[in-house]
Amino acid sequence: MLNKNIYLILIISLVFAISFWIGFNVNLLPAEASINAPIYDELFKILFIIGLIIFIGMTIAVIYSLFKFRKRNDQIGDGIALEGNLSLEIVWTIIPSIIVLLIGLYSYNIYDRMGGMRELNHNHEMMSSNSEKIWAGISQTSDNQVSNNLSIEVSAMQFAFLFNYPKGNFISGELHVPVDQKVSMKMESKDVIHAFWVPEFRIKQDIIPGQPTVLNFTPTKVGKYPIICAELCGPYHGGMRASIIVEEESDYNDWFNKNKKTEVNL
Numbered sequence: 001m002l003n004k005n006i007y008l009i010l011i012i013s014l015v016f017a018i019s020f021w022i023g024f025n026v027n028l029l030p031a032e033a034s035i036n037a038p039i040y041d042e043l044f045k046i047l048f049i050i051g052l053i054i055f056i057g058m059t060i061a062v063i064y065s066l067f068k069f070r071k072r073n074d075q076i077g078d079g080i081a082l083e084g085n086l087s088l089e090i091v092w093t094i095i096p097s098i099i100v101l102l103i104g105l106y107s108y109n110i111y112d113r114m115g116g117m118r119e120l121n122h123n124h125e126m127m128s129s130n131s132e133k134i135w136a137g138i139s140q141t142s143d144n145q146v147s148n149n150l151s152i153e154v155s156a157m158q159f160a161f162l163f164n165y166p167k168g169n170f171i172s173g174e175l176h177v178p179v180d181q182k183v184s185m186k187m188e189s190k191d192v193i194h195a196f197w198v199p200e201f202r203i204k205q206d207i208i209p210g211q212p213t214v215l216n217f218t219p220t221k222v223g224k225y226p227i228i229c230a231e232l233c234g235p236y237h238g239g240m241r242a243s244i245i246v247e248e249e250s251d252y253n254d255w256f257n258k259n260k261k262t263e264v265n266l
């Protein structure tokens with residue numbers, strides 16, 4: 001009996017060790033290109049490790065049972081019927097409940113750190129009237145910082161994204177932003193529900209007709225990343241993509257000055 005327990009403890013420790021090793025050394029996610037990304041990846045890592053522990057543990061239990069409880073040559077029927085096991089049932093209810101509760105609290109903490117619980121900018125500089133309702137956003141800024149943000153208006157339609165730069169009075173099919181600067185986007189759909197998703201930024205936000213949504217982010221890595229519509233929006237939904245180009249401020253300014261309408265007062 002003692003021997004059996006030692007084996008069990010050894011196997012469980014091994015499963016934990018392997019899961020933690022894989023969790024910390026195998027990276028399944030794309031590059032981290034916004035300040036949200038490392039925060040999000042913390043949560044992903046924890047979920048990945050919990051998933052690995054359960055997956056590897058279950059696989060070992062199934063393989064062990066296949067051999068241990070296989071039908072013997074002289075065996076007829078299924079054997080003695082099993083009665084309930086109250087203590088086992090209590091354990092397998094309480095442990096998952098605790099895990100799910102902790103994941104829930106931790107997810108809330110991550111969402112809060114990403115700015116999701118913060119009050120949305122009531123004095124949003126792009127708001128056309130005070131009565132306009134803007135909701136559901138990731139906000140990294142407090143209200144008084146909003147005016148320093150780069151403001152962009154996003155329109156989504158079947159099957160494209162358009163980016164309006166109000167300060168330059170022009171519209172672009174490609175989203176250009178300077179690195180390490182806060183970007184504040186107000187997004188609206190012309191037809192059905194779409195979603196703005198940049199995997200490298202670890203952010204996604206729905207774009208809804210008649211109900212503007214907000215998304216704030218700060219890119220941290222120069223490069224070109226895909227913008228993907230992540231809401232099934234029609235037959236060519238899969239082709240609804242654009243690019244976000246994160247560039248050094250001087251490159252961004254060159255691009256901006258080349259595109260802006262000259263008569264506009266900056």
Ligand SMILES: [Cu+2]
Pocket residue numbers: 157158159193194195229230231232233237240
């Ligand atoms: Cu779409």
